[in-house]
Amino acid sequence: MNIETENRKLRTEYDAELASLRGRDDYSGELEYFLQVLAGGGRNTGKPFAGLACVQVPLELFDAFGFQPFRMRCGSPAMCRPAGDLPALACPVIKSCAGYFKCGEAPEKTCSLSVFPTTCDWTVKLPELLQLKTDEVHFMELPHLRKHERGLKRWLEEVYELKKLLEEKSGKKFSRRRLLASISKYAQAWGTLGRLIEARRQRKISGVWFVVIANAFLQDTVESWTEKVAALLDNYTRPRISGHPGVFLAGSPISFPNLKIMRLLENAGMEVVADELCTSERVLAGVPVCDDFSESGLLRALAEKYQSACHCPTFADNDRRVKNVLDTMRTHRLKGIVYHLLKGCHPYDIESLQFEKEIRKNGFHFIKIETDYSPEDEKQILVRLEAFRELL
Amino acid sequence: MKYEAGARKRGWSLIFFFTPLLLFTASGAAGNRLCPEVNGNCLWISYGELIKEPDGSVILPLKINYGEISGEPGKAAELENVRVVCTSGKKAGKRNLRWYELPAALKDGTWQTEVRSACNGCFTVRAEARRKIGNRVCFYSAQTSLVLFARGPAGNKNSRPEVPVKIQCPLQISFLPRFDYWPQTGAAVTVRVAFAGRPVPSGSVCVYDENFPPAAIMTGAKGECRYVPADDRKLNRKGKTAFKHLTAAAEYRDGTDRYIVSCTRILHRSRFANRRMAPGIMIFGGCAAGFLAVIIGMRSRARI
Amino acid sequence: MKLHWIRFWVQAGSFFLLTYGGRLGLKLGHCLPCFSCPYVSGCAGHCYLMALQGPFWGTQVSLAALGEKYCLSALGMFAGFALLTVIFSKTWCGWICPFGTLQDWIGSLRRKLGIREAEFSWKLTDRLKPVKYLLLFFLLLIPLLIGNAGLHSDFELPFCQLCPAKPLMPVFAGKFTYFLLDLTNPVTVVMGIISLSLTAFFLVGMFFRDRFFCLFCPLLALMSLFDRVGLIRFRKKVDACLGCGNCRRVCPVEVREVHDEKEKADVLQPECISCFRCVEACPQDNALSVRWLNRSLFSSARERAGKLVEKGKLP
Incomplete structure (x- = not known):
């Protein structure tokens, strides 16, 4: 090699x-920062x-x-x-x-x-x-x-x-002071992420760009990322809001530069309005509200937040994951969910069975796309997604 | 012992004694009371147990005891003109008061009466009697002042037509302050003696407490003397509302006639005299320090 | 809306009103569902527990003497207590109770010093839960024994005699009376020693643990009888729950059920003191809400939870 x-x-x-x-x-120009960060691979x-x-x-x-x-x-x-x-x-x-x-x-x-x-x-x-x-x-x-x-x-x-x-x-x-300052910085990032999520729900930013921005998190300092996202939210205007039906994207992580599924969904005429990917909307899940500001209290807040708020299928007791998804779908009137599964991603694969049952039981449409990083199956996936779109 | 003071012309002697009486129930009888200065029988009041009526009013039974304070009860049938009167209000003892008669009955060899009230009030009860022994007359008087608390229907049930007071005995003895809603051991009382309205100075007083050796006190220039009921461990062991009697008595001889008067009040155990700051703070501080040490010890061992 | 600031001022106001209001002529009665201690001279109202143990409206009465008038007055007092509990539910505990407020202030002192809170295991917390019901039982039984079985009357008001609020709250009126040990008789000595030991225990305990006394409070046990009919409802949108555990962690009385519940919407627990810290700490919009007469008073909000943490300053 x-x-x-x-x-x-x-x-x-x-x-x-x-x-x-x-x-x-x-x-638009406000998005350039995120591209440069991802291109640089860790500033x-x-x-x-x-x-x-x-x-x-x-x-x-x-x-x-x-x-x-x-x-x-x-x-x-x-x-x-x-x-x-x-x-x-x-x-x-x-x-x-x-x-x-x-x-x-x-x-x-x-x-x-x-x-x-x-x-x-x-x-x-x-x-x-x-x-x-x-x-x-x-x-x-x-x-x-x-x-x-x-x-x-x-x-x-x-x-x-x-x-x-x-x-x-x-x-x-x-130092408690330094940790609290860091917690504050990440809380601000979380708050800004919340605004970004809201913007996506309202279609003010496309699903593809959302994933790009979320992927850029942790490739630069959190302060820079927060600042740039805030600036984006204040200044960016999407030229044309698509009338595509919105879908929920679940499953294995999607990481730059592999935006294959995002493009295919767009091409099939669907807009990802919500997701639960750990590299996208759930890149920061929950916020560690501190009650006890001692060393023990601060570390406990962090530990609990990172463990309990995570919906990764690696956990044995992960029933809140599908409930949260259903709640989002009901709240934002989404009719279908696309389950992105990477080949070999066993936890997501195993959990997809019960997940699908619950989704269908509640009257929503479900499609599972099992793929890898290669572009060879793009055409097949596109056909399936277009058919799925007809259901929505 | 008899002491003949400046009033030698009158030929009287004045002796007081206090005889607190310990009662287990409110209906108690006299204990062994040595009363060398008062010869013969005396009239004194003792309290029964307060009865609370369903309508909120209260009844306090009173016994008019008669007999030798040294112990031998007298024959109540010997008494004549037994009368019990009562007045309400804090001005009892002053002139122009409304006195009314309380019904008294002879039961089991003792005269008994009761005070009823439907509202909070101060009452002074006076029992009077006399006895003829040959050509001599002995005048007896017993008095007590009490406070009753009641929440009954409006109106004082005891309202009776005014009865003019005829005080048979010019010798008067009373506790001051006259009304105390919670008399207790350790709280000083003043005993005032007056003859025909005039204070009697330099009188010899015998103090007798069932649980303590007898003591002697003297009235001062104003006819008053001060007594502090001692802390009583037997009474302390009972409840807050348990009480014992405190009785003061005096005798007067005028020619062939005798005047024997008494005054009674109840005493509760002291509410505050037995409270100590030092042991309390030590217990509190010691426990707090102990708990703190245990907690700090436990926390220093466990990392989390 | 900064709920914790509003709560701080309501608590402070209630504390001063209940502790000193009597001196201004305020009389709120004898059936208050909070620890407005009657031993504080000049207090504005009396804690219902004293009435419940006493001879006028409580169980210190001989069964034979239960006349019509007594029953009516006792039931009337209980009805007053019930009404106040139903209308305001546990907000009496979390927002009004002066003893609870004192505990919160002592807890704040611990936070300022950066000392970690004592942690109780879930097993220990569950084991401590029945203690308050046991105390309530003895609080009712002992006066009954005084009135009917000849138990020494110095055991009267048994809970009040042992309650840590009795020595501590009068301190705010300048009286240290109940730190004195009463040597009158063996009963008063024993009760005094237990009272002072418990006061020391709870004072130290409430420094290291938020609302330590509330874990044992018999008034909370009594009020929890009315949980189902109280007008304050506590609703959880179970599907919106992230499971992050913030509510469980900030709860001063260790209620886990709000976090654990995955089916039912009504999550008001018997131990809950309705401080609403869980609602404030919840990072999901409308996942937890407080309702009164079916109107939402206060709901969880992502933005608010974030702002709580964004301050980044030590208290």
Whole structure:
């Protein structure tokens, strides 16, 4: 494998996607920042990087110790090929992530620290697949049951261990003031995200751009992202609001530059008005309202929020996920749901069975699209989506 | 002991004694009361148990006891002209008061009466009797002032036509303050003695408490002396509303006639005299410190 | 609307009104469903628990003497209490009770010092729940025994004698009377020792734990009888619940059911003191709402929850 060649392929892929996005009729100057952030792949903010997988890791803690939390990239189809010796059934997220690690320019390689919560099997085994050194990797054992007190307690212990690690790595002592300041920053981001979500519900911003903006979160400092999103909300006007029927998008994460499903949905004549993707609308789920401002209270607020508010199917007690989806669909009068499933993404696959039953029982339309990062099945998917659109 | 003071011309001697009487129930009889200065029988009032009527009014039974205060009860049938009168209001004892007669009956060898009230009020009850022994007359008088609390129908049930007061005995003894809604041990009382309206100074007083050794006090220039009922552990062990009697008596001899008067009030246990700040603060502070130490100890062991 | 600010001022106002209002002639009666302690001279109204244990409107009466007039006055007082409870429900606890307010102020002091709150396991909290009902039972039984079985009358007003509010609240009127130990007889000594120990226990406890006394409050137990008919309703839109656990975490009395409930809409719990912190902390629009006479008084809102956290300052 020639790393230089792979890098070039990656850059070509990125350039093509960025050009495509810039060429859209709803593109505007306020969106450029997000494209540049995604193109840059983690801006140099002067702070050491901490690479994160999944959404259960408390971001505020990193920020409080002066780290820049960085979401490990996993959306490039081009990076699936150089992934190397991986099981054939590995999900494309893992393959792509592995590919990025092997790529010469990846900021993933320069992370001071990589943190992996034990969510799905692929995430648990990823450091081994990447042959990362033990001292560069920190696992957080995520209890998959939240209804018992012991599950919450164990996760809190993991957060305490993370705090100790960050104290060691940063050389700084824990400070309540700094953590509270970080919590405040992320709360502002969450508030701004809420406004962005509302704008999408009202069709003031398209589904594609929403995913792009959400993906840009954690590729730069949270303050910059918040500021730019706020500026976008104040200044951006969508030139033409489509009259397409709105759909709910559920399922496996969608990461830049792989916006295949988003484009196909648009082409099929549907607008994604709501989603529950961990790389999109649920990139920040819930806000840790603090009641107890001691060290223990603040860490407990963070731990509970990140564990309890998460609707990842890795959890054994995840029945609120489908209820929340149904509530959103009823509130915004959506008639159908598109379940995006990546091949090899077992938790989402398993949960899709009951999920589909519940959705259909409540009188909504449901379609499951199982795919990977390759463009070979685009035509087939488009035909199915167009047929689905007729039902709405 | 008899003390003959400045009123030698009158040939009288004045002796007081206090005899608190401990009662387990409100209907109690006299205990062993040594009364060396009052020879013979005396008339004194004791309280029964308060009865609360369904309509909110209250009835207080009173016993008019007669006999040797030293212990031998007298024969109530010896008494003549037994009469019980009552007045209501805080001005009792002053002139131009409305007195009315309370019905009294002889039951089980003791004269008994009762005071009824349908509203809150202060009452002074006076029992009078006399006894002829040959050509001598002995005049007896017993008095008590009490406060009743009631929430009954309007109007005082005891209203009777005014009866002119004829005080048979010019010797008067009374507790001051006259009305105390909650008399208690440890609270000083003043005993005032007057003869025909004039205070009697320098009188010898014998104080007797069933639970304490007898003591002697003297009236001052104004005919008053001060007495502080001692804290009574036996009374303390009973409830807040339990009471005992405090009786003061005096005797006067005028030629062949004798005047023996008494005044009674009830005493509750002291509400405040037995409260101590130091042990209270020590217990509170000690417990608080203890609990704090335990909590801090537990928290220092557990990380979470 | 900053609910916690409104609540702070309502609590402060109620505290001063109930503690000192009597001096201004305010008389709110003897059936208040909150700890407006009668031992505070100059207080504006009396806690109903004293009436419930007493000889005029409570159980300290001989059964034989239960006349028509007594029954009527006792039932009348209970009816007054019931009416006040039904109209305002547990907001008496969370917004008006002076003793509750004192606990909140002591809790704020702990927060300012950055000391962590004591954590009780779910098992311990569940085990403590029946204690208040047990206290209510003894509070009614002991006066009955005084009136009918000859129990020493110094056991009268048993709960009031042991209640930590009795020594603590008169301090605000300048009286330290009930920190004195009454040495009159063995009963008063024992009751005094227990009272002072419990006061110390609860004072230390309420510093380390929000609303510590409310976990044991028999008045809350009595008021929970009226939960179903109270006019204040507490509604949850179960499908909108994120499950984030904010409501469970900020609850001062450890109610978990508001978070756990996935089926029913009515989530008012017997232990709830209606402080509405859960509604304020909920990050989902309209997931939790407080209703009075079927009108929504206050609902959860994403923006409000975010603003609570955006301040970023230590209290």
